[in-house]
Amino acid sequence: MSSDNRLTRRFEKIRSENRAALITFLTAGDPNPDTAEKILAGMPKAGADVIELGMPFSDPMADGPAIQAANLRALGAGMTLKKTLATVERFRKEDDDTPIILMGYYNPIHYYGVQAFIDKAIDVGVDGLIIVDLPPEEDVEMCHPCLTAGLNWIRLTTPTSDDSRLKVILKNSSGFVYHVAIAGITGTRSADSKSVMKDVARIKRHTKLPVAVGFGIKSADQVSETAEFAEAVVVGSALVQRIADGSDASKTAEDICSDVHQLVAKLATGTIRN
Amino acid sequence: MNNTTPESYRSGPDENGHFGIFGGRFVAETLMPLVLEVEKAYYRYRHDSDFRNELEYYSRDYVGRPSPMFLAERLGAELGGAKIYFKRDELNHTGAHKINNTLGQILLAKRMGKKRIIAETGAGQHGVATATVCALFDLPCVVYMGEKDIERQAPNVFRMKLLGAEIIPVTSGTATLKDAMNDALRDWVANVEDTFYIIGTAAGPHPYPEMVRDFQSVIGLETKAQILERENRLPDVLTACIGGGSNAIGLFHPFLDDESVRIIGVEAAGHGIDSGEHAASLTGGQPGVLHGNRTYLLQDEDGQILDAHSISAGLDYPGIGPEHSWLHQCGRVEYVSITDNEALEAFQLCCRTEGIIPALEPSHALAHVAKIAPDMDRDQIIVMNLCGRGDKDVFTVAKALGVEI
Numbered sequence: 001m002s003s004d005n006r007l008t009r010r011f012e013k014i015r016s017e018n019r020a021a022l023i024t025f026l027t028a029g030d031p032n033p034d035t036a037e038k039i040l041a042g043m044p045k046a047g048a049d050v051i052e053l054g055m056p057f058s059d060p061m062a063d064g065p066a067i068q069a070a071n072l073r074a075l076g077a078g079m080t081l082k083k084t085l086a087t088v089e090r091f092r093k094e095d096d097d098t099p100i101i102l103m104g105y106y107n108p109i110h111y112y113g114v115q116a117f118i119d120k121a122i123d124v125g126v127d128g129l130i131i132v133d134l135p136p137e138e139d140v141e142m143c144h145p146c147l148t149a150g151l152n153w154i155r156l157t158t159p160t161s162d163d164s165r166l167k168v169i170l171k172n173s174s175g176f177v178y179h180v181a182i183a184g185i186t187g188t189r190s191a192d193s194k195s196v197m198k199d200v201a202r203i204k205r206h207t208k209l210p211v212a213v214g215f216g217i218k219s220a221d222q223v224s225e226t227a228e229f230a231e232a233v234v235v236g237s238a239l240v241q242r243i244a245d246g247s248d249a250s251k252t253a254e255d256i257c258s259d260v261h262q263l264v265a266k267l268a269t270g271t272i273r274n
Numbered sequence: 275m276n277n278t279t280p281e282s283y284r285s286g287p288d289e290n291g292h293f294g295i296f297g298g299r300f301v302a303e304t305l306m307p308l309v310l311e312v313e314k315a316y317y318r319y320r321h322d323s324d325f326r327n328e329l330e331y332y333s334r335d336y337v338g339r340p341s342p343m344f345l346a347e348r349l350g351a352e353l354g355g356a357k358i359y360f361k362r363d364e365l366n367h368t369g370a371h372k373i374n375n376t377l378g379q380i381l382l383a384k385r386m387g388k389k390r391i392i393a394e395t396g397a398g399q400h401g402v403a404t405a406t407v408c409a410l411f412d413l414p415c416v417v418y419m420g421e422k423d424i425e426r427q428a429p430n431v432f433r434m435k436l437l438g439a440e441i442i443p444v445t446s447g448t449a450t451l452k453d454a455m456n457d458a459l460r461d462w463v464a465n466v467e468d469t470f471y472i473i474g475t476a477a478g479p480h481p482y483p484e485m486v487r488d489f490q491s492v493i494g495l496e497t498k499a500q501i502l503e504r505e506n507r508l509p510d511v512l513t514a515c516i517g518g519g520s521n522a523i524g525l526f527h528p529f530l531d532d533e534s535v536r537i538i539g540v541e542a543a544g545h546g547i548d549s550g551e552h553a554a555s556l557t558g559g560q561p562g563v564l565h566g567n568r569t570y571l572l573q574d575e576d577g578q579i580l581d582a583h584s585i586s587a588g589l590d591y592p593g594i595g596p597e598h599s600w601l602h603q604c605g606r607v608e609y610v611s612i613t614d615n616e617a618l619e620a621f622q623l624c625c626r627t628e629g630i631i632p633a634l635e636p637s638h639a640l641a642h643v644a645k646i647a648p649d650m651d652r653d654q655i656i657v658m659n660l661c662g663r664g665d666k667d668v669f670t671v672a673k674a675l676g677v678e679i
Contacts, residue, residue, distance in 0.1 A: 058578040059447060059564060061459045062302045068446050080576040106300060106563045111577030133300045133563065137290060158304040160466055165307055183304055184464035
């Protein structure tokens with residue numbers, strides 16, 4: 001199935017169910033490659049509609065303490081970009097429906113080789129990329145090659161994006177739009193949902209793409225509030241924190257998995273619109 | 275290596291902030307409007323006569339510019355060979371070249387109506403220079419500094435506090451300069467409305483590499499005028515140390531199109547390039563993207579950034595300004611490296627022969643001068659930027675020499 005179909009079909013299905021999609025973020029290889037893969041394999045069943053997988057990087061500038069720590073745990077346990085791609089490949093053998101988005105920073109890909117990475121990502125079944133430090137001003141680096149190759153290029157809009165900036169951001173966006181609810185880093189403060197609703201309405205005037213909202217969303221109640229006006233809700237740091245807590249308490253891989261999956265199931269209850 | 279010769283080495287960056295393939299604006303979307311705002315403001319004010327006049331006034335009466343150029347006769351006699359001049363930027367207020375840049379940036383921040391200043395610092399020199407101008411212009415100042423650097427640069431930490439700055443210890447990652455820069459960027463993302471980020475070296479997203487270079491170019495412009503007055507000709511060799519490379523680009527830039535001048539940048543080789551414990555991005559690194567620009571970086575085979583090492587905290591950064599990467603690639607500037615031990619020897623040589631305690635950073639440049647001067651003719655001229663004084667380093671040097679103080 002082509003990547004475009006997987007994402008489009010998933011958003012169509014969710015729309016028909018009159019709910020928002022739950023997008024879950026995990027860092028690949030966190031807390032170690034084996035446990036991470038077990039957590040990942042159970043995510044769709046637990047209630048994740050779209051999976052965002054972070055590619056570990058030593059210097060995650062846009063991330064807060066929880067995801068910074070996840071990056072370091074994964075790298076410390078020997079995770080690499082190649083292993084992240086292999087993880088997706090194994091996941092795809094069992095699940096050909098759940099879209100997977102890789103999210104991260106440019107340098108590991110720059111080192112791997114941009115075209116080689118795009119080819120491999122498509123080959124293993126990745127549906128889209130979010131590269132935090134590649135704004136539209138640097139589209140020639142990776143956005144153009146991705147769109148040419150048919151891999152979704154998903155971009156972030158933020159509270160600092162005015163109407164003229166939105167036009168620039170949305171021009172080469174595909175798949176969906178990821179609206180960052182706060183001016184800030186991941187997993188810190190939460191936005192006031194009224195102002196986010198306004199921003200999302202403004203974004204929708206500029207694009208027909210589904211809009212996902214993330215940053216600072218931690219609970220089923222927050223998911224529920226956001227689901228009223230967005231096509232998708234992203235939760236990351238709260239899940240990653242579960243892994244950190246389990247890992248700190250020396251829990252078994254099975255217990256960490258079940259902690260994370262329970263939280264996902266709970267968050268998923270918030271996606272149904274009232 | 276691409277050796278095509280551009281018409282001028284002084285015309286960069288292009289409108290997208292690129293020096294060849296280096297530079298650019300690799301930042302999160304939240305920051306893009308701010309980065310574009312800084313660029314617009316900088317281009318508006320850099321030739322504005324009020325701005326220039328104010329910058330010149332403070333440079334002269336507050337910083338003490340122009341800094342002198344001094345003929346290091348005893349050092350020259352000891353080494354034999356070329357005549358050696360020191361460009362004495364260590365005599366600036368706050369003891370290093372850093373204030374040339376912080377002064378320029380805070381004058382811009384004021385014009386942009388910003389109410390709060392943030393900065394990163396490694397050795398603490400840039401932090402002190404930022405805290406200084408914040409005190410002068412009455413703006414709150416927050417300095418991010420790696421926990422490890424706070425330990426090894428205690429005097430500068432106290433100086434910053436005396437100047438009214440808030441120091442935020444950085445514990446993330448490796449708790450050094452690169453992590454301090456990450457946390458400063460995180461702060462900026464979260465405080466986009468009122469905050470100006472004063473970056474301390476000629477790196478970061480466009481327009482910072484260009485802006486910092488321009489503010490530091492006062493070093494090279496003065497040097498050119500001074501050497502022409504003293505010797506009635508240009509020097510044969512120009513040299514400066516490089517961490518991020520702001521003092522070096524400031525010295526080099528006005529001379530880049532003077533073909534007769536051999537220009538040498540000196541990186542920190544730490545325990546030796548082969549040891550893996552060094553800070554020589556050009557000699558021992560590869561092109562990559564970090565902190566908003568494409569440049570040479572110390573990184574592993576997975577593109578993860580490696581920790582730098584140098585006895586000099588000011589050179590202890592795994593990257594380098596993008597313009598240096600470009601000058602390296604086109605071959606206009608030679609880049610060499612000097613180990614901790616070589617720098618320590620040069621440090622002592624300078625104290626003994628000239629009565630000047632240099633910072634460990636320019637001691638690297640001096641160590642290279644000591645290597646090349648003896649093989650040069652007596653009528654040849656080397657100008658080295660003595661970009662900082664060594665008061666901050668006496669504890670580190672004592673420890674390295676096994677002396678308890």
